[in-house]
Amino acid sequence: MQTLKGNTCYLRPLEPEDLDFILRVENTEDFWEISATQSPYSRYMIKQYLENAHRDIYDIKQLRFVICNTSNKAVGLIDVFDFEPRDRRAAIGILIAEIEDRGKGYGPESLQLLCDYCFTHLALHQVYANITGDNEASIKLFENAGFSRVGVKKDWVLVNNKFKDEILYQLINPNVY
Numbered sequence: 001m002q003t004l005k006g007n008t009c010y011l012r013p014l015e016p017e018d019l020d021f022i023l024r025v026e027n028t029e030d031f032w033e034i035s036a037t038q039s040p041y042s043r044y045m046i047k048q049y050l051e052n053a054h055r056d057i058y059d060i061k062q063l064r065f066v067i068c069n070t071s072n073k074a075v076g077l078i079d080v081f082d083f084e085p086r087d088r089r090a091a092i093g094i095l096i097a098e099i100e101d102r103g104k105g106y107g108p109e110s111l112q113l114l115c116d117y118c119f120t121h122l123a124l125h126q127v128y129a130n131i132t133g134d135n136e137a138s139i140k141l142f143e144n145a146g147f148s149r150v151g152v153k154k155d156w157v158l159v160n161n162k163f164k165d166e167i168l169y170q171l172i173n174p175n176v177y
Helices: 016-026 029-035 043-051 106-120 136-144
Strands: 009-013 063-069 074-084 089-096 126-132 148-159 162-172
Touching: 009 106, 016 043, 016 074, 029 089, 063 106, 074 106, 089 106, 106 126, 106 136, 126 136, 126 148, 136 162
Parallel strands: 089 126
Antiparallel strands: 009 063, 063 074, 074 089, 126 162, 148 162
16 A cells, blocks of 8 residues: 555554564553553454454444554554544554664654545544643654644543543644535
């Protein structure tokens, strides 16, 4: 898919071979805050998830891509979720798994690729992201991609017995009405 290919990375659908990568990412406790996970996943659960990953976004209301660099190494994940075809909107989440892969342009390019895909192939009117107020890297990523800060949900997320604000970012496609 040309829409999902950039200069530093490309997005591809999940494959059975992604089992170990997905298992490692989903079971990294440092990521649980952004994915609202509270317990680890078993190898069996991830295998079942991958076996159903081919299902249509209109059916399951979500779509996940693996972010791969030009050497075909999986460096992260990017998701479309809370897909609402009637209202033509969806949420976006992104994660670059390893610290050494951050700052190489994969995040901005994969976010742009996914937004283009959502606007072109899913005919969405808007995409949005919910980001905790202390996640400076994600705030910078989405603001640099043209997302607008449209609201703050006060004390929205409880992490380690402390409430955090969650900021709503939105990108409206000016070409879709």
